[in-house]
Amino acid sequence: MLQYDFEESIGYWITMTSHSYQDALNQELIPYGITFRQFQVIGWLVYAGPLSQVELAERMMIEPPTLVRILDRMERDQWIKRESDPEDRRRKVLQVLPEAKPIWSKMVSCLKRLRKKATKGMTVEQVETLKTLLMQVQENLGVKLPEFEAV
Numbered sequence: 001m002l003q004y005d006f007e008e009s010i011g012y013w014i015t016m017t018s019h020s021y022q023d024a025l026n027q028e029l030i031p032y033g034i035t036f037r038q039f040q041v042i043g044w045l046v047y048a049g050p051l052s053q054v055e056l057a058e059r060m061m062i063e064p065p066t067l068v069r070i071l072d073r074m075e076r077d078q079w080i081k082r083e084s085d086p087e088d089r090r091r092k093v094l095q096v097l098p099e100a101k102p103i104w105s106k107m108v109s110c111l112k113r114l115r116k117k118a119t120k121g122m123t124v125e126q127v128e129t130l131k132t133l134l135m136q137v138q139e140n141l142g143v144k145l146p147e148f149e150a151v
Helices: 010-032 036-048 053-060 064-076 098-118 124-140
Strands: 080-085 088-096
Touching (some): 010 124, 053 088
Antiparallel strands (some): 080 088
């Protein structure tokens, strides 16, 4: 029989927590007709600014053809626009449109409700420690952490 001490694995707990958090966020978004992937698109564009389709697919950890279908719907709903990069016409750059502001407000409300639910029973200090520890794990794994701005 194969053996592994999953309960002692940091990777196990990070992965399981990430999946649980994503599932809970998806449940928060469903009543508003928003998918988790649509949230990711707008979230990354709000967070990082305009991105190419390739850069966005990499950040979302999905294949570019999968992203294209998502973007088609979001462009149809006038939440985003795709424009050719003036320096490389093969490269499409994505931007959030002002029409997405009401949907972004709903997304932020969902995020705040979920953050409150996820940190229930934790002190402010414990939440800060958790963030610090998770940032340390990312740094240890070679992830370059960006500077955060309040959104």
